[in-house]
Amino acid sequence: MKKPLPAIATLPVMQFLQTEDGQPFDIPPSGSIGLLALGDLGIIAWRQKLQQIKTEMAERTRRNLMMNDE
Amino acid sequence: MKFILLGWDAADWKVINPLIEQGLMPNLERLINQGVIGNHATLDPPYSPMLWTSIATGKRPYKHGVLGFQEPWDKGSGVRPVISISRKCKALWNILNQEGYKSHVVGWWPSHPAEPINGTIISDFFARPTGELYEDWAPPPGSVHPPELEDHFAWLRVHPTELSSNITGLFVPDWEKINPAHSQMLNAIARETAMAASLHAAFTNILRTQEWNFAALYLSTIDHYCHGFMKYHPPKRPHIPQAEFDLYKNVVTAGYRYHDMMLGRILDFVDEDTYLMLISDHGFQPDHLRPRDIPKEPAGPAYEHSPYGIFLLKGPGIKKDEIVYGASLLDVTPTILACLGLPVGEDMDGKVLTQVFEDEPIVQTIDSWEDVPGESGMHTTPEGEDEDANARMLEQLVELGYIEKPGDNAEENRKNVTEECNFNLAKAYVDGGKLAEAIPLLEQLYADNPLVPRYAFQLATCYQATSKLKDARRVIEDMREKEFFNETTLDVVEGSLLLGEGRAMEAIKLFKKSESNVNQYHSRLHRQMAQGYMMLQRWEDAERALRKDIEMDYDHAAAHAMLGEVFLRDAQFEKAVVSLLVSIGLEYDQPNTHYILGLALKNLGDYARAAEAFEVTLLMAPKANVAREALIDLYANYLDQPEQAQRHAEAFEQKLRGTVYIVSGLPRSGTSMLMQMLEAGGLPIFTDRERTADESNPKGYYEHEAVKSLARNKKWLPQAEGKVVKVIANLLPHLPPSHRYKVVFMERDLHEILASQRKMLQRLGKRTQDDTYPTGLMHEYERQLEKVKQWASRSANVEICYLRHADVVAEPFLQALQINEFLDWQLLPELMAQVVDAQLHREKA
Numbered sequence: 001m002k003k004p005l006p007a008i009a010t011l012p013v014m015q016f017l018q019t020e021d022g023q024p025f026d027i028p029p030s031g032s033i034g035l036l037a038l039g040d041l042g043i044i045a046w047r048q049k050l051q052q053i054k055t056e057m058a059e060r061t062r063r064n065l066m067m068n069d070e
Numbered sequence: 071m072k073f074i075l076l077g078w079d080a081a082d083w084k085v086i087n088p089l090i091e092q093g094l095m096p097n098l099e100r101l102i103n104q105g106v107i108g109n110h111a112t113l114d115p116p117y118s119p120m121l122w123t124s125i126a127t128g129k130r131p132y133k134h135g136v137l138g139f140q141e142p143w144d145k146g147s148g149v150r151p152v153i154s155i156s157r158k159c160k161a162l163w164n165i166l167n168q169e170g171y172k173s174h175v176v177g178w179w180p181s182h183p184a185e186p187i188n189g190t191i192i193s194d195f196f197a198r199p200t201g202e203l204y205e206d207w208a209p210p211p212g213s214v215h216p217p218e219l220e221d222h223f224a225w226l227r228v229h230p231t232e233l234s235s236n237i238t239g240l241f242v243p244d245w246e247k248i249n250p251a252h253s254q255m256l257n258a259i260a261r262e263t264a265m266a267a268s269l270h271a272a273f274t275n276i277l278r279t280q281e282w283n284f285a286a287l288y289l290s291t292i293d294h295y296c297h298g299f300m301k302y303h304p305p306k307r308p309h310i311p312q313a314e315f316d317l318y319k320n321v322v323t324a325g326y327r328y329h330d331m332m333l334g335r336i337l338d339f340v341d342e343d344t345y346l347m348l349i350s351d352h353g354f355q356p357d358h359l360r361p362r363d364i365p366k367e368p369a370g371p372a373y374e375h376s377p378y379g380i381f382l383l384k385g386p387g388i389k390k391d392e393i394v395y396g397a398s399l400l401d402v403t404p405t406i407l408a409c410l411g412l413p414v415g416e417d418m419d420g421k422v423l424t425q426v427f428e429d430e431p432i433v434q435t436i437d438s439w440e441d442v443p444g445e446s447g448m449h450t451t452p453e454g455e456d457e458d459a460n461a462r463m464l465e466q467l468v469e470l471g472y473i474e475k476p477g478d479n480a481e482e483n484r485k486n487v488t489e490e491c492n493f494n495l496a497k498a499y500v501d502g503g504k505l506a507e508a509i510p511l512l513e514q515l516y517a518d519n520p521l522v523p524r525y526a527f528q529l530a531t532c533y534q535a536t537s538k539l540k541d542a543r544r545v546i547e548d549m550r551e552k553e554f555f556n557e558t559t560l561d562v563v564e565g566s567l568l569l570g571e572g573r574a575m576e577a578i579k580l581f582k583k584s585e586s587n588v589n590q591y592h593s594r595l596h597r598q599m600a601q602g603y604m605m606l607q608r609w610e611d612a613e614r615a616l617r618k619d620i621e622m623d624y625d626h627a628a629a630h631a632m633l634g635e636v637f638l639r640d641a642q643f644e645k646a647v648v649s650l651l652v653s654i655g656l657e658y659d660q661p662n663t664h665y666i667l668g669l670a671l672k673n674l675g676d677y678a679r680a681a682e683a684f685e686v687t688l689l690m691a692p693k694a695n696v697a698r699e700a701l702i703d704l705y706a707n708y709l710d711q712p713e714q715a716q717r718h719a720e721a722f723e724q725k726l727r728g729t730v731y732i733v734s735g736l737p738r739s740g741t742s743m744l745m746q747m748l749e750a751g752g753l754p755i756f757t758d759r760e761r762t763a764d765e766s767n768p769k770g771y772y773e774h775e776a777v778k779s780l781a782r783n784k785k786w787l788p789q790a791e792g793k794v795v796k797v798i799a800n801l802l803p804h805l806p807p808s809h810r811y812k813v814v815f816m817e818r819d820l821h822e823i824l825a826s827q828r829k830m831l832q833r834l835g836k837r838t839q840d841d842t843y844p845t846g847l848m849h850e851y852e853r854q855l856e857k858v859k860q861w862a863s864r865s866a867n868v869e870i871c872y873l874r875h876a877d878v879v880a881e882p883f884l885q886a887l888q889i890n891e892f893l894d895w896q897l898l899p900e901l902m903a904q905v906v907d908a909q910l911h912r913e914k915a
Contacts, residue, residue, distance in 0.1 A: 008225060031232070036267040036328075037331035038335055039335050040274050040278065
């Protein structure tokens with residue numbers, strides 16, 4: 001059975017990650033050396049971004065399937 | 071008060087400085103301006119698990135017990151990687167645990183299984199990737215303390231397969247051109263980068279979310295990038311294929327930049343009350359000193375290391391923008407304890423770097439932290455039995471080339487690793503100056519493995535250093551018989567032995583024979599050749615040999631220093647000063663070179679700068695009484711500063727080590743008889759009994775082979791403390807001002823001496839010129855006696871008692887009483903008097 005994710009996986013990190021002019025930080029899905037160097041926050045943000053893309057893709061697939069069914 | 075300790079394995083200023091100049095390491099540049107930096111000397115053998123344990127304990131390997139990359143094990147393949155229970159003493163975090171500090175340690179080598187301290191330990195096994203994918207990757211049991219945080223930290227780990235070309239492409243921009251057959255190069259970069267990311271993520275998470283007083287992070291990544299790719303680092307060397315150079319030339323630079331970025335994040339947690347220390351355990355040759363080939367021996371890749379690691383410290387009360395000299399990696403733990411206001415263990419081999427503090431701290435000490443009771447968090451039950459985790463760690467060490475793949479025979483593996491550990495232990499003893507402890511280990515290794523060159527070479531070198539020259543020669547001859555030993559190396563070792571024996575001409579002949587085969591493993595050849603020429607006072611030849619050494623490597627500080635000494639002895643003082651300053655510019659931390667500089671400046675009449683040079687010598691080597699003696703003379707007689715002379719005179723007394731009792735006189739003046747008296751009176755004798763009794767000296771000579779080379783070798787002196795040693799008159803001025811000497815000097819009528827010498831030569835069957843009286847020799851002896859008297863009267867550490875040979879023979883008891891008074895009433899004069907045999911007074915004036 002797959003282990004449940006630890007609490008840290010859902011930590012809202014974007015409040016910590018901003019560009020110098022206060023804008024939201026755009027997380028590259030393929031990661032970056034900068035994210036690794038940021039430490040735990042960088043890893044969490046990267047994983048959350050990947051999770052978000054996975055969820056979006058799953059949703060898109062579900063919608064496409066529904067449209068095809070209709 | 072908080073302390074962050076960062077360890078970057080193999081980081082080297084020689085790589086960092088050019089990157090800082092190009093603006094590629096801005097975070098480190100910022101730090102440098104805020105604290106002190108310097109080199110620190112590594113230890114031998116330079117193997118990371120041993121070194122990082124010395125860093126964390128302040129102790130040498132023979133005290134902490136970590137003796138290599140692996141150790142014998144009674145399970146599995148018979149060997150396992152060194153682990154936390156291999157360490158036999160408390161690490162810094164154990165000491166801090168007892169004192170109530172909250173510590174967190176991430177990735178330290180070796181730290182698996184994690185110790186149960188009041189804080190977190192993420193072991194060195196934690197981030198090693200296994201499995202094809204992140205999902206398959208279970209953390210090894212015991213790699214996280216407290217264990218309930220295992221899932222938390224495991225989720226923060228990065229698997230190499232997660233890294234895209236976005237990341238690895240920074241290291242190898244043209245990664246698409248890599249031949250698929252060589253994909254392991256890119257995989258290695260991904261693995262190292264991911265491991266560092268995993269440990270850094272755990273570390274920053276701890277700093278961000280937990281309470282902490284002390285936090286340490288160790289990363290092996292730079293060392294591993296360098297072992298794989300330093301050969302491609304610019305400048306390109308001729309034997310490196312252009313295509314490979316173009317592909318991989320950026321890896322080391324990218325690796326350092328990655329570390330600088332991680333450092334930048336850690337600096338977010340460093341406020342004004344936080345100390346930050348950044349260190350490496352050794353450096354890594356980045357230039358023309360990179361070896362072209364790695365010797366095929368265990369831990370061979372260590373030949374790529376350089377002997378100086380980096381040291382940086384900033385924090386409250388620490389000097390800013392200054393360079394620190396004379397640091398060793400053994401000083402890390404004592405200095406951290408001092409920063410935190412804790413006492414330093416007297417049993418630690420390192421020292422507090424007091425010079426880094428704005429106000430020199432009062433260093434408190436205790437005998438040993440090992441005796442302090444309390445919960446240290448060390449393991450109390452056997453751990454480290456996880457065969458899978460041990461096997462994975464071994465595999466990685468094999469991949470890095472540090473160890474050979476264990477074979478199928480566990481018993482054989484165990485034997486090999488036991489020998490390797492014993493060899494490392496012997497080398498650690500040698501490095502710590504404990505040659506007597508190293509020799510039995512090496513003798514056993516050599517006896518069991520007579521065909522292993524490194525055991526034989528190390529043993530011969532140890533014998534030589536302890537003045538067991540006959541033993542050294544026996545080993546060398548033994549090696550010569552087994553013809554497969556590398557002849558050049560053998561010649562270099564034998565040449566060194568010949569120098570020790572005072573046979574400079576023969577030594578030079580051997581060195582010349584080897585000169586055409588010399589490579590960087592014989593880097594001392596030209597300097598040894600120069601040493602031979604110096605013994606023969608052939609200054610121009612010595613200079614020529616040293617120029618060749620400098621041609622091979624201009625940055626060779628030792629060669630410039632020797633050249634300075636050659637010029638000094640050839641009375642070319644200005645040239646000497648130039649060479650010595652070049653040497654000091656390349657490597658400041660050379661007390662002996664500062665001392666020689668002082669001598670050269672004094673000869674030029676520049677007394678103020680000479681005094682400065684001697685003062686620097688004393689800063690670096692506070693026990694160097696030879697510099698103190700020079701300063702007393704300068705301040706009293708040239709600089710008109712009697713109070714400074716007085717200050718040094720007092721310190722001179724304090725720094726003297728034990729007392730050595732000396733019996734001296736001209737040859738055949740009755741010194742052997744005096745030795746017999748002192749032995750009978752109860753004073754221990756320093757003799758090797760190599761020279762046996764004969765007709766000329768029926769009761770023996772009481773000599774020691776090592777003493778004959780006193781002018782060149784003074785290492786035996788500590789062994790002679792509290793004992794009586796026979797030193798021939800002309801060698802007395804070579805006694806260094808490190809000890810107190812009580813000299814009983816036998817005077818005898820010179821005509822009697824010459825007659826006795828002639829008889830002795832006749833008995834030995836040697837030719838004598840019976841018809842001519844040796845007036846030249848007589849004048850030479852008179853000159854020698856005068857020199858001894860001057861030496862004794864101007865040396866503050868020498869007391870001398872003159873006896874007349876005729877008086878000793880005529881009235882032995884009275885003379886024995888006089889000797890007893892001189893030697894503080896510790897002898898039995900009745901017994902001393904009994905050994906005097908008037909019959910042996912055969913030559914009378």
